Amino acid sequence: MTELGPVAWPPAPIRTERLVLRESEARDRAAFIELHSSAEVHTYLGGPRPRDELEREVPEVPGRRPGTFVVDLDGAMIGQIQLVREPEHHRPAAAGKVDLGYLFLPRVWGFGYAAEACAAALDWFDSVFPGEPVVLATQTANVASMRLVAKLGFTEVERFHAWDAEQWLGMRSPATPSD
Numbered sequence: 001m002t003e004l005g006p007v008a009w010p011p012a013p014i015r016t017e018r019l020v021l022r023e024s025e026a027r028d029r030a031a032f033i034e035l036h037s038s039a040e041v042h043t044y045l046g047g048p049r050p051r052d053e054l055e056r057e058v059p060e061v062p063g064r065r066p067g068t069f070v071v072d073l074d075g076a077m078i079g080q081i082q083l084v085r086e087p088e089h090h091r092p093a094a095a096g097k098v099d100l101g102y103l104f105l106p107r108v109w110g111f112g113y114a115a116e117a118c119a120a121a122l123d124w125f126d127s128v129f130p131g132e133p134v135v136l137a138t139q140t141a142n143v144a145s146m147r148l149v150a151k152l153g154f155t156e157v158e159r160f161h162a163w164d165a166e167q168w169l170g171m172r173s174p175a176t177p178s179d
């Protein structure tokens, strides 16, 4: 359909033990603005966007694009997961591949929600794009993110310097039938 590739979007909501991954709705707008204006969330992401700018510019239904899941806990948005194909990725090893990104509200860090939600999103990806790898870039200083990528099965492709920091590019290859 779009950047992600030939896939029907949105899929039916994905249920995990504690969470639901679903398309965004108008009721997510406040959490979306909170997430994108949080200095804590953006410590390793180049800084947050100003809240007043987000209040003006975020559409009534925020973040509706193929590959973007809202992560819902007990009926409220706690985070966002994005799977985006990057034809122009600045690292040649990642060009044309789908890139995983994740942002969770600080009050829910430390409960395993990010790992649970990202694993479910990757399972969905494997089911619709069998055999395709997924890439991910994160700062090495982002310790929580580095732990998460290891749990999700990403392995290092390269480290590089960009945006005044050391960056880590990882790749996750899907399980093969013999695994």
Ligand SMILES: CC(C)(COP(=O)(O)OP(=O)(O)OC[C@H]1O[C@@H](n2cnc3c(N)ncnc32)[C@H](O)[C@@H]1OP(=O)(O)O)[C@@H](O)C(=O)NCCC(=O)NCCS
Pocket: 040, 041, 042, 044, 045, 101, 102, 103, 104, 105, 108, 109, 110, 111, 112, 113, 114, 115, 116, 137, 138, 139, 142, 144, 145, 147, 148, 151
């Ligand atoms: C990166 C980020 C998503 C990680 O969130 P997180 O909550 O630390 O990650 P997890 O879901 O893996 O949970 C971590 C901890 O919860 C604990 N936990 C508590 N209850 C748990 C449960 N029931 N199941 C699993 N883990 C549980 C685990 O011990 C785990 O700690 P560990 O990594 O030491 O084992 C979060 O820090 C964030 O949103 N950061 C800002 C955005 C960002 O930097 N994104 C990177 C973009 S590339």
